[in-house]
Amino acid sequence: MDTKSLVGTYNKKGQKIVEPEYMLFEAPRTQEFMTGSEVVKEGIRRASVDVSIAYPITPQSEAAALVGELYVEGYVGEYFRGENEFAVMSECAGASFGGARVFTTTSGPGTLRAYENFPMWAGSRLPILINVMVRGVNSPLSIQPDTLEMGMILETGMLIWHAETAQEFLDFLLAGFIVAEEPDVHIPIAVCIDGFFVSHTKDMVMLPPADITLTPYDPYRSPVPCMDMEVPPIRMMRDPFVMKSNYISYATHASWQQEVRAACERSRKHTIRLIGGLIEEERTDADILIVSSGTAVAQGREAVRLLADEGIRVGIVKIKTIRPFPHEELRQATKNAKLIFVPEFNVAGWMAREIKAILPDNERVIAGPHVCGGMTMPPEVIVKEIKKVLAGRKEAVHG
């Protein structure tokens, strides 16, 4: 089956199957007022999803329940609640091994409980889309937004995209399936949003029509054998055991790990095409920049407005993809900057570390301000941090 040949045909719900480019860029859109959780429902309705499995955990529970409604309506082929997050992600793997387009959601402790599955997904080249609605991890208990768990999944081999708004979230969901399923990519993708700030807050979202849907997943374009019990040889293994204690097996394993990272790199081309690049930038000719991802960028925008009222000019760089990390894009975007502030919703400051690792003259990078455990980050906190650093600098910095 060639799914491209399905373009123009209709699925069992009467939705017309369209090219991703049409869905993302050409289809007429209407404005709706909805939460991020509702965005999940509408995104999945238009995404030809075969299987969705989840286990409830705040704040993603509502989104998973709404996908269940789509199953009842007939838009999702199979849907159920698993025993726990580890079981859920294992079941997602099974569905994907069998050629299904798979969607799941998780948050905080659920992400950590499932953790082992993520590198297994990547190593098996399973293009599962997981929506991570980030929150605090215990202890102490917090269900409010905190991006620490994103730092914990950086090296699992998945693509990692971070949406700032509900609109961006919708577009990332739709584009995420397509990028992840490209034959030269074909690894899982984590589409992250900040729980509650995006998942439970209503925002204006431009929706494509509900009577169109993405092309289905084509497992026969997979870079690894699709399990097909109808066509011989049926026992072709996806993940051969390379556990012998000798050089040959070690070299195979190392090459395999490299190939997963290579797949992440290959996604750059497709990402640029479908979501307009790995970063977005505004006024990057300014001496001062705020660089971050997710709703830290949104708060940064407000801080920029407040600073502008005081005659201080600050630019913005929004990081949209964290894996692959936008190395070259950031180098170019920050080449004029004398100070780079990285506000983050986590105690660790992992985004600042990622940025410092790739920039020349990385003393320019100020890690912070930070909040964590579910605290909000008032824009005034960012303003205060910038002004404090400016006051302490001997070197003149001009906006």
Next chain:
Amino acid sequence: MVKYRVEVGPEAYLPPSAACAGVVLPDPGQALIAGEVVHEDVGMEEAARRFLSAKIPTIFPGPLVLWNWNEKSVKKATAIKAMYDELKAHNPEALLIPMPDYRPKYPKINPEVEINPNHPNLTIWHNKIDVCMFVGVHCHQANLSLKIIRGGTNCYTIAMCAQAGHEDAMLTFRDATPDKIWMLVEAIKDVKKTL
């Protein structure tokens, strides 16, 4: 920064992945030679020259063309056999060694009759292969194998890919169809006339 080139090995104990070293796959109508994008026709001619000048040119057909999956597989297999026949007519040392599946072979592979993506170097070393082509191999297994070959052997690798190509090969084509494989057969014939 010096641009990374995908050259004949042995390159290193563990060479980098070409994609992680900045090599980008070709677009439709293009090929890659040593990590540089060229027109597909240039790639065809280069592949033909490499094969015809090799001491032991070898084709490694993979599961996608070895097994009778569908009509396209049959057509590809026919074209690959024709390519092998053309090479054999020119050089009796030419080899056609299948990659029937992807399981590691323990305790030992028989390198005269098969290649396996998990330890391709054993077959290449045993047969002293200096130019080879991967065709009909799933992309993941192909790239896995091509990295190991580049790391530990002096074999020039060519990859004919039905999808987006394999940047870990010294020369790669994308969107391989039966017609494209026949194009390479014709390129071999044309270059042969010039020798």
